[in-house]
Amino acid sequence: MSTSKPSRFLINSDYASLKRDGLAVVQTTLSGSTSIASGSTFEWHEDTTAGSAGALNLGLIQSANNGRGFHFMNAINFTKTGTVSGSPTPYSVLCFISRPSATTVRCNVQILNPYGSTLTTEASDDTITFAAYTLVAPYA
């Protein structure tokens, strides 16, 4: 069986490659001061179509109010400060990209209120941007 050093070739037809075949971009604004009842979950999602059946996602997620830029991940989880019964209280914002069907990319935001009283999220709005490159890698 033949071998070679991949790093010495610009292109080498003896090795498979990674192929990009689509891009999905979705953006949403989470309103500030949203009330979430005790034990409930705020849930938002939007579906879009990208890529061929069976494609992989290379996900990017950005929160305008948190972090330095796009996080190269299919899920991020960050902490914000809201109020419960008038007191400053931390809560988690979960943003993730999922694939519910062959060519559907779903962008999700979930905020769980684990406390015994209503949680009010922080006052400022937050813009969440999702992007997903789809990748035919390297089997098709």
Place this chain on the structure above:
Amino acid sequence: MPAILANANEFALTSDYPIEQVIYLESGSYTLNSLASSQFVVIPHGLPFTPLVGGGWALVSDFSVQYNFASGTTPSTAPSTIYAQTMNIFADSTNVYIEGFNTSASDKTIYYRIFGLQPTDDDSDVTHTKSEGDDFIFNTDYLHLKVAYSGYEDLPATAGSEYDFDITHGFSYTPICAAWKTATTFNGTTNVTAIHPIDTLNTSGQGVLFTAAGTGYVELVNPTFQSATRVHWRIYT
């Protein structure tokens, strides 16, 4: 440094950048037990180095719906976990490891497809993954990932501190990035120091976050750095 082609990401091939070459391919299936937590599959890879692994998995043999490693199926009810089933992937100098989690009370058949890349700190000869004359591997209908920059960074052993590492890329757009880190995981009764895709550890908060600002640089950030480790990275266009 290669010349900056403003829209290099829109070309199938540009001679300024090498095409990413996949040096390891593996596929198979196994049974993920009901309510499994950290169930491992161990696959010897036979390579002279630890590959930078990626790929996906599926619940159907035709992979019509495929999930990235570190991603998974959406729960049908209110989320106590992000995914109902999810798989992580690691590799060390000998094996590739798939780690499965299952919140369902029934067993699941998992189909997996793995690919591996050669790290930049190794220059070994590698067995070809494609050798059949009728097996086309370059198709101009697709935008092949071209390696604009690649390398590795050894992070200092400063527990609890944040370590930032910026890589200037010069593109006007946010390029596709990937990174892998060395970390210790747990495989049954054996501690394994393995290389993980950065995405694998995202929800634990212990991974290096890999961010791209779209303003000319990419940033590696480790907010909960615990021990010296090597991070391998690629920037694609």
